[in-house]
Amino acid sequence: MEVAPELVVNWGLEKLRIEFAEQGTGSLEETTLKQLKERLKDITGVPINGQKLVFSGAIMKDETATLSSFGLQPFSKLILMGSKPNAKDLAQTTSGSSEEHALIARISQLVEKTKTNIIPQIESFETSVATYLSSENNDDTVKSKLAEAHHCIVETLMQSILTLDSVVCPPDFETARQKRREAVKFTQGLIDRVDEVKAQLSRQNQQNIILSNASL
Structure with missing residues (x-):
């Protein structure tokens, strides 16, 4: 059984596994950083503007760039920095x-x-x-x-x-x-x-x- 491509996102003590299509729409080659942040917002509640994603020690900045253009491959590991605001915030x-x-x-x-x-x-x-x-x-x-x-x-x-x-x-x-x-x-x-x-x-x-x- 084939395993779908995924990225491993470490967020604090949590380890998130984000699955992608092997090719075409929804793949690493076509998914942008902005789209990944939108998915992470749905999962974590961390707002897009409050997210910093780190790969290989560098912050990923260009939200219009595809994930593969950053050098991401299936099962690459990222770090998500950011927190979900509370009611007081x-x-x-x-x-x-x-x-x-x-x-x-x-x-x-x-x-x-x-x-x-x-x-x-x-x-x-x-x-x-x-x-x-x-x-x-x-x-x-x-x-x-x-x-x-x-x-x-x-x-x-x-x-x-x-x-x-x-x-x-x-x-x-x-x-x-x-x-x-x-x-x-x-x-x-x-x-x-x-x-x-x-x-x-x-x-x-x-x-x-x-x-x-x-x-x-």
Whole structure:
């Protein structure tokens, strides 16, 4: 008796066996990652937006790609990361949808990542600029490094905004949409913050030029 092709999905302490057709519709060659996530949602209750599937140590990201394109073969083993939201979680959403809750969680994670990785860089930049402005050393090398630091921080923050914009929130997911707006506003505020510090450098440079010309 032939055994139908299947994938083994480890989810916490549970081991899920997902069967597929040998060929054609429903096979590994034609089933997309999105379709697999839909099946896993039906089985586990973990929302699609809250699922991360790991194969060979890498997170599978392209939901339009077929499972075979990831290198999956019959009896390959995957790890499912994600949890089913409870009633309290769903009460925090407008729609009562587990998918909206997953989007809210994703937005929160992006904001926390920005806070953890970028804010220390901003504080370091502010300290460096303050030190430079309070000294009589107008070393162009230091000034150039500060300008480069500003550019890197702003570029990273712009990427964060683009990532937030890529989080698609349906019209009825109003709580998620509001959280996304707040996250974008917060990130834009950080850009304004570093731009203002950079402006202090520019004003100092202008003052130095005026003083230099006046002494001629």
